[in-house]
Amino acid sequence: MRAFIVVLMMTIATQAVAVSGLMRCTIKSNHIAGITEGKSETYSHDTDGIRVGDTIDIEYSASHLKDSLITDVSFQLYSSDRDINLFFAKPLGDWQGPKIRELGKMISATDEYNEIYTTPDLITAISYNFGRVELRRYYKNDWHGLAVGTISVSKSSTIQTQIFTFDCRHTVDNYDAFRKKIISFKND
Numbered sequence: 555m556r557a558f559i560v561v562l563m564m565t566i567a568t569q570a571v572a573v574s575g576l577m578r579c580t581i582k583s584n585h586i587a588g589i590t591e592g593k594s595e596t597y598s599h600d601t602d603g604i605r606v607g608d609t610i611d612i613e614y615s616a617s618h619l620k621d622s623l624i625t626d627v628s629f630q631l632y633s634s635d636r637d638i639n640l641f642f643a644k645p646l647g648d649w650q651g652p653k654i655r656e657l658g659k660m661i662s663a664t665d666e667y668n669e670i671y672t673t674p675d676l677i678t679a680i681s682y683n684f685g686r687v688e689l690r691r692y693y694k695n696d697w698h699g700l701a702v703g704t705i706s707v708s709k710s711s712t713i714q715t716q717i718f719t720f721d722c723r724h725t726v727d728n729y730d731a732f733r734k735k736i737i738s739f740k741n742d
Contacts, residue, residue, distance in 0.1 A: 572617030573735040579722035581608045588714035616735040625739045627652055627663040629670050629679040641687050641701060643668040643679040654740040661737050672733050697722040
């Protein structure tokens with residue numbers, strides 16, 4: 555019986571059709587502004603956060619189970635040692651997945667909490683929990699970006715916002731295939 559379950563799980567796993575890519579980025583600037591009890595403060599970094607010169611990774615992926623309507627699209631920024639998740643957007647939509655739209659060169663995957671928009675030279679990801687990230691291609695495989703997020707600690711009156719910029723290169727470049735995969739969900 556165990557052998558049957560293992561074979562079944564391996565069969566399901568091999569039927570997942572996924573496209574993903576990875577960028578390695580260097581932090582170019584980092585600013586945190588906050589206010590506590592009417593007093594504003596600015597910082598160049600959070601104690602355990604990223605700093606200018608640090609390396610972060612960006613991963614994007616689109617997948618679905620073969621012969622299934624279930625789809626998955628995600629966009630994530632994390633520290634290179636993967637212990638700090640800086641941004642995550644994963645539109646879930648209904649049981650089938652996110653709402654897919656195509657308008658000219660723009661392809662989007664959205665739900666009510668997360669949005670991912672792509673063109674050949676632009677990626678915009680918006681997350682209700684994390685904020686906004688925008689990347690633009692400025693030369694062949696070279697991208698630069700900006701991330702903005704609000705930090706609100708529930709048991710504190712402090713409110714903070716963080717803005718950081720970064721410069722990226724693909725280490726695994728599947729961006730065109732990622733866009734094609736997202737638009738293929740529209741036909742499922």
